[in-house]
Every structure is written in C-alpha cells, then in structure tokens.
Amino acid sequence: SCLVCDDIFVLGIEQGQDIITDFAVNQDSIALDKYSLGEYSEGLFDENNLLKEEAFSIGEEATKESHRIMYNSGTGVLSLDPNGTGAQGQIQIAKLSPGLALTHQNITLDESDFLD
Secondary structure (H helix, E strand, C coil): CCCCCCCEEEECCCCCCEECCCCCCCCCEEEEEHHHHHHHHCCCECCCCEECHHHEEECCCCCCCCCCEEECCCCCEEEECCCCCCCCCCEEEEECCCCCCCCHHHEEEECCCCCC
C-alpha cells in the first residue's frame, strides 16, 4: 500500500462518474468511502483498511463470488459488484486510465466521513 502517497482519491459509490486521468499506481491510492459503501464494505477490507486480495479482480466482471471491486483494464472502469455474481449489476465507482497495473494494494477504506 501507499503510506506516503502523492494523491489519495477519496471516492464514493454514489458519485460514479469520477474521472481520474493522472493516477500513478506506484504513487497514488484510492480510498473508498465507508459510509457510501455501507453494507457493501463488510468483509472487503483487512484490519489495516486495505482491500483484501480476494476481493479484487481485473477484468470485465467478477469471476468468483469474493470479487467485489473490479478494474477493467481495457476501459479503465473501476466498479463494485455488490454480490460478486453480477446478478445486481455493477456500480461504476470511477474511470481511470486503461492499462494500469492496479492491484488491491492501491485501494483502501476511508472511515473519515469526508464525503458527507
């Protein structure tokens, strides 16, 4: 994870149309707003508020039920799959540049109530 980041992008799921054009994988992080995620945040993050590896997937859709946060490297879309099956559809969180080497370590949980 990024302990001293150049940029920390705090995002909520209700915004959905955030476009981040200058995200640098080795320098920046995405902090998902706990209050915006609500019940969707349960079990996705470890004790240090880092997204669990098994909750992250690169691709167009979840391939396991544990996959809840997806990064489509072809389009750059970062999204949430509420149940990991696609049955409820994906919720777009933001659009990043395509082709990033994004991992679960770039994503944390923000508990600051910053977006309210």
